[in-house]
Amino acid sequence: MKIDIIGSKFSSKLTEFRSFPYSVNNFIAGTSLLSLFSEPYPKAMKDINTSDIVEISTAHRDLNKANLEKLKESNSEVLMIDLLSELNDIVVYNGAYFNRRSFELIDDNIDYQTVRKIDQFRALRDRIKDVLTLAQRYDKVILIDVLPNNVYDSFISGLYELLYNNIENKLVISAGNDAVKDILDAPLEIYDAVNQQLRKINSDNYDNQLLFDEKLEGDILSVFMNYVEERHYIYELYKDGRPFKKSHRTDSRFCQFHLDDAGKYRIRVTAEVDNIKPRFSDTFVYNPNTLSRKGKLYQYVEMPSDENLWMLNLILSTSKYKGLVGNPFKYVDGYNGLDVFLKEEVNEVYIKKEDLLEMALNILYDLNKDDLETFIVDNQDALNSASNGIKDYISKLK
Numbered sequence: 001m002k003i004d005i006i007g008s009k010f011s012s013k014l015t016e017f018r019s020f021p022y023s024v025n026n027f028i029a030g031t032s033l034l035s036l037f038s039e040p041y042p043k044a045m046k047d048i049n050t051s052d053i054v055e056i057s058t059a060h061r062d063l064n065k066a067n068l069e070k071l072k073e074s075n076s077e078v079l080m081i082d083l084l085s086e087l088n089d090i091v092v093y094n095g096a097y098f099n100r101r102s103f104e105l106i107d108d109n110i111d112y113q114t115v116r117k118i119d120q121f122r123a124l125r126d127r128i129k130d131v132l133t134l135a136q137r138y139d140k141v142i143l144i145d146v147l148p149n150n151v152y153d154s155f156i157s158g159l160y161e162l163l164y165n166n167i168e169n170k171l172v173i174s175a176g177n178d179a180v181k182d183i184l185d186a187p188l189e190i191y192d193a194v195n196q197q198l199r200k201i202n203s204d205n206y207d208n209q210l211l212f213d214e215k216l217e218g219d220i221l222s223v224f225m226n227y228v229e230e231r232h233y234i235y236e237l238y239k240d241g242r243p244f245k246k247s248h249r250t251d252s253r254f255c256q257f258h259l260d261d262a263g264k265y266r267i268r269v270t271a272e273v274d275n276i277k278p279r280f281s282d283t284f285v286y287n288p289n290t291l292s293r294k295g296k297l298y299q300y301v302e303m304p305s306d307e308n309l310w311m312l313n314l315i316l317s318t319s320k321y322k323g324l325v326g327n328p329f330k331y332v333d334g335y336n337g338l339d340v341f342l343k344e345e346v347n348e349v350y351i352k353k354e355d356l357l358e359m360a361l362n363i364l365y366d367l368n369k370d371d372l373e374t375f376i377v378d379n380q381d382a383l384n385s386a387s388n389g390i391k392d393y394i395s396k397l398k
Helices: 009-016 053-064 067-072 100-104 117-126 129-133 153-166 188-199 306-316 352-365 370-377 379-382 388-397
Strands: 002-007 022-028 078-081 090-094 096-099 141-143 170-174 210-218 220-223 233-239 241-245 252-260 263-271 284-286 300-302 323-324 339-341
Touching: 002 009, 002 053, 009 188, 022 067, 053 096, 053 100, 053 241, 053 339, 067 129, 096 100, 096 370, 117 129, 117 153, 117 210, 129 153, 129 252, 141 153, 141 188, 170 188, 210 263, 220 233, 220 241, 220 263, 233 352, 300 306, 300 352, 306 352, 306 370, 323 352, 339 388, 370 388
Parallel strands: 002 022, 002 078, 078 141, 141 170, 300 323, 323 339
Antiparallel strands: 090 096, 210 220, 220 252, 233 241, 233 263, 263 284
16 A cells, blocks of 8 residues: 655654555655645755755755645555654745755845744644645545654644644554654664554554554543544443443544543443454553642652662552653663653653652552562562561561
8 A cells, every 4th residue: 555654754764664564655754744835945956055865855845845746646545644854943935934954055045034833833723724635635644643752742742733633534653752762763662663553554454453542641541543434432441450431332533531540441442343342452550649730740750769769660660751860870771771860951840759658658558469479579679678667568468
């Protein structure tokens, strides 16, 4: 099956793997959606002052706006979009948008204006009908939910939500790169996981599968069904292995549940279609103690003293974090698979080491005996350094 791609280096690398399941027809790289729908500033390749063939090609297409016509003439069934190229510096000239780099590579003295990210978002919101017209030319539009993990996360998230809320024939794939510092240099496992999801969407038995994108954000566990035709579903929330809440019969492809109490949760999806068995989402461990006062998940934890590392290990085993706050000179290679940062390197609220004891005791109390025994076995060295009071408390829980 043929696919057109509007994307970045992330999408480009996806296509390099043998597991990528599509035949790439058109790849629009390094270009903002605003630029795609703008009027051209005609220039020949010989006018572009660089010997880098990639820069020449990108700038030439950006200036001459040649990409949109290729997409309009395309016979591809699928369009895939990742939004990381929106991070490029964008400028506006005579109402048209361009990469700043494109103008830097030509000799013309152009009185352009730099576009702030908030203005870029507003401009794309105003041109959303153009995006929808393009999207409707395809059977399916795959949105790759991938963040740069930097100060522009909220900008990319906002653009993603804009497309998500307006494109009807969308399918959604989350890159799952929360712990990756540089998404353009991500581990191979990230690319492989995305390609495996793409393979399922492109498989011969696509109609007979229950494919969905799932995530736990704060206290909300949700699924989005990756099937564009109409179906009716029943969504059921399971807590600690037992049915807990249930939706009404619905044709909505999206369902979310608000979680209140700590526990292990997953969603069971049943489609009202013969010969398709219900399917469970992954199991997510929810602990309200890992939420900040604003209801958002903490992304960093401060490291305690050595005798309290068992607390950190327990908390890390129940939730995902981006990194740790501590002494990176002591933990040069990180700790428990996470990078260690100085306090001044972390520009957001994190879990303080003084709060770890209460969190750890609550988690211990909620563990079943099997999970408690597993934790004890896996963390024997750390527990040997714990205080006698903690050792006695854990013994009583066994």
